[in-house]
Amino acid sequence: MRDEGKLPEAHEQAARFTQVREAHKTEATEDYVELIDDLIRVHGEARLVDVASRMGVTQPTASKTLARLQRDGFVNSEPYRSIFLTDQGKALATESRLRHEIVFEFLLSIGVSHETATRDSEGMEHHVSEETLKVFKKVIRQNSKPKP
């Protein structure tokens, strides 16, 4: 017995969990810059009160997170003023939104409801590699063409 071979190599398995942990580290940053970018587009500015309410956290929590983002060079703001994205922040926002949209559209295209696609894509987006993203794009194309 002792079906060895069922388990992957330890260091490979470890590498995968490490990669997931890495993704989680950048997750808050991606969600925040994406939201800030949206707020600026639609409202002309991003206020803490809106960031907090849309992220589903209290204002002090949003404030502290934004301090981290500022420390790491993604946003800029002066006390009691609204929040701006740095170039680095804008770049990440653009990249994140694109990836998020692809995951969302992909879920729709395979038959997931709008509501569920909206919900699931918010978490999935951070764990989809470039390779998988490419496949997603292909599937979106294929599922939208066939309408003769």
Place this chain on the structure above:
Amino acid sequence: MRDEGKLPEAHEQAARFTQVREAHKTEATEDYVELIDDLIRVHGEARLVDVASRMGVTQPTASKTLARLQRDGFVNSEPYRSIFLTDQGKALATESRLRHEIVFEFLLSIGVSHETATRDSEGMEHHVSEETLKVFKKVIRQNSKPKP
């Protein structure tokens, strides 16, 4: 201009982020019980040293996490002895493995490479709702049948 309507309702958006945060809370638990179950199947027992090396963390980190899992009723173990799953832990392991396998098989079935499917599914699995899972299963079935 001012394309209002572009932003979802604040409370709905907040609910989505809250849901992702909820998923992250159970993520460690799911990955640990699934791994422990695998180790018991293949090696006959689950030792801390193996859990740690396969999770990609140090032994003290694994030890502390397992103490939490024990506190929450998912595992049992006596000092310096190997780790056992409670009924609750076994149930969660089974459920988690099933979901993980579906996500993995789904990625394969749409054309993602074995290596990438292995990596991406480790993170994605925790953010896939029941509805999406159902769609995944359907796609797996459809993509495996057509071979006449």
Place this chain on the structure above:
DNA sequence: GTATAAACTAAGCCTTGGCTAAATTATAAG
């Protein structure tokens, strides 16, 4: 223009989940 309300910051607390270094226990070798 001043009073009230809203937005924001400050301070302090908590849990999770990482780490290292040192002590303890169990196992293996000789």
Place this chain on the structure above:
DNA sequence: CTTATAATTTAGCCAAGGCTTAGTTTATAC
């Protein structure tokens, strides 16, 4: 049976990301 090695625990540190409560600043209303 004793000793060396391996496994595990303990203690203590840290950062992220949550929270509440209280103070400060800005904006609004009158």
